[in-house]
Amino acid sequence: MTLTAEDLLAISQMMEEMLDRKLDARLKPIEHELKVLKAEVKDLKGEVKGLKAEVDGLKAKVDGLKGEVKGLKAEVDGLKAEVDTLKTEIHQIKLFQENIIMPRLNDIEACYTSTYQRYKDHADRMEQTYEDVALLKKVVASHSEMLQRAGIA
Numbered sequence: 001m002t003l004t005a006e007d008l009l010a011i012s013q014m015m016e017e018m019l020d021r022k023l024d025a026r027l028k029p030i031e032h033e034l035k036v037l038k039a040e041v042k043d044l045k046g047e048v049k050g051l052k053a054e055v056d057g058l059k060a061k062v063d064g065l066k067g068e069v070k071g072l073k074a075e076v077d078g079l080k081a082e083v084d085t086l087k088t089e090i091h092q093i094k095l096f097q098e099n100i101i102m103p104r105l106n107d108i109e110a111c112y113t114s115t116y117q118r119y120k121d122h123a124d125r126m127e128q129t130y131e132d133v134a135l136l137k138k139v140v141a142s143h144s145e146m147l148q149r150a151g152i153a
Contacts, residue, residue, distance in 0.1 A: 003011075
């Protein structure tokens with residue numbers, strides 16, 4: 001059997017159709033996978049854009065925080081300087097207290113203590129002194145009255 005050109009052409013067309021169907025059958029899942037991948041890539045691009053926006057927002061917040069931290073550092077440095085000044089002043093106050101105030105207070109205490117001791121030692125005499133003064137007042141009043149009656153005063 002001899003094949004004519006037409007037969008060969010028909011066989012060739014049949015083989016092409018068969019190959020096309022087989023190729024289509026094999027390519028359709030790949031095309032489907034590509035479509036799915038394209039959709040996923042598109043979703044990922046959207047998510048990446050969202051992430052970029054969030055990152056930009058975070059960068060802005062971090063920059064703001066950096067500025068605040070710099071401000072806080074400056075305040076802390078100022079507070080450190082004030083604390084150092086206060087330490088110096090407290091040291092000077094302590095020295096003044098130790099060298100000037102405490103010796104004077106000790107002198108005042110000694111003076112009051114000795115005065116108190118004297119008054120305490122003579123406290124019982126004070127009562128007698130009050131009685132003596134009261135008696136003297138009566139005697140003086142009585143003598144003044146007598147002198148007035150006698151016409152001497």
